[in-house]
Amino acid sequence: MILLTGFEPFGGETINPSWTAADAACRVLQAEGHAVAAVQLPCVFKESITVLEDALRDHRPELVICVGQAGGRPRISLERVAINCDDARIPDNAGNCPVDQEMVPGGPAAYFSSLPVKAAFAALRSAGIPAEVSQSAGTYVCNHVFYALMHALHTSPDAGSPPVRGGFIHVPYETQQVPRGSGTPSLPAAVMAEALAVVVRTALVTTADLKLSAGAIH
Template sequence: MILLTGFEPFGGATINPSWAAARSAARLLAGDGHDVQAVELPCVFGASARALEDAVERFRPELVLCAGQAGGRARISLERVAINCDDARIPDNAGNQPVDEPVVAGGPAAYFTSLPVKAALAALAAEQIPAEVSQSAGTYVCNHVFYALMHALRRYPDTRGGFVHVPYEDSQLPAGSSAPSLPAPQLAAALAVVVRTALRTTADLRLAAGATH
């Protein structure tokens, strides 16, 4: 079973492309014959992690892919590392604004994804979907959920999981905006490609996809 998640809108926006992409990707994967569930998470510290953990406990998936919006990024960002730090530049949807607080008190400083991000990068390139391996998921609710996921998966050794950031979706932007975006079908296709790659890949590719700064 595959679990996909996206977020509700935040920061005054009316849509969040991560949730639309997760729902559409779930339909694509179901069309492949997979058992898939899509869950919308609140953009709230604490509540988002609990909702995700409840979904993992309920569905017991073999693969979890969480998605969030990274407005301003031009590519699908395959996140490599989740850090144990909440440091919110803006309040979440419940008005919380933690500063320099751990996601999990006493937890490790960081977790690496257990998804094959290099293989996914190559697969996305083959589909002409712009993508990158990202070394930081930020310190807002996306990273909070990514860290909470990897921490929770310690109890499920047969389940792999990770996080993907998506750019703005084209329809979000006003006419004349210079902000990068991608069309909605491409965002959904990207999530489906990542899942399909993970399902058939046990050892990640060894290729350069790091950062110099």
């Protein structure tokens, strides 16, 4: 079973491309014969984790990819690391605005994605989809969910062999969110859905990640 998640709209937007893409990718992969579920998460600290944990318990997936919107980024961002820090620049959809709070008191400072991020990066580029390996998922609800996912996968009583793999992907604005001529980066919804499907397909056939350069100088 494969679990995909995306978020409800936030920050005054009427859509969130992370959910549009996750929902569409779910249907694409189901048509290919894969067992896939898509779950929408609230853009709310803590509540989003409750919904995610319920989905993990209900679906018992072997692969989990959570998706969020990173408006202003021009590419599909394969997130490498989640950090144990909530530091909100804007309130979430319930008005919460945590500052410098550990998600898990005393927990690890960070977790790395267990997705084959370099192999997925190469596959996306081969498919003509703009992509990058990102070194920061921010400190808002996206990172909150990413860290919670990896913490759950590392500490669950069911964690074992083979381990459940998981990670996080940020997507740009969807084209209809961006005023024409504004120059703000965006991608069509269909491209983002296919990007998620490419990552899933890659993860299912990749046991050892590639060694290739996709780092950052700053």
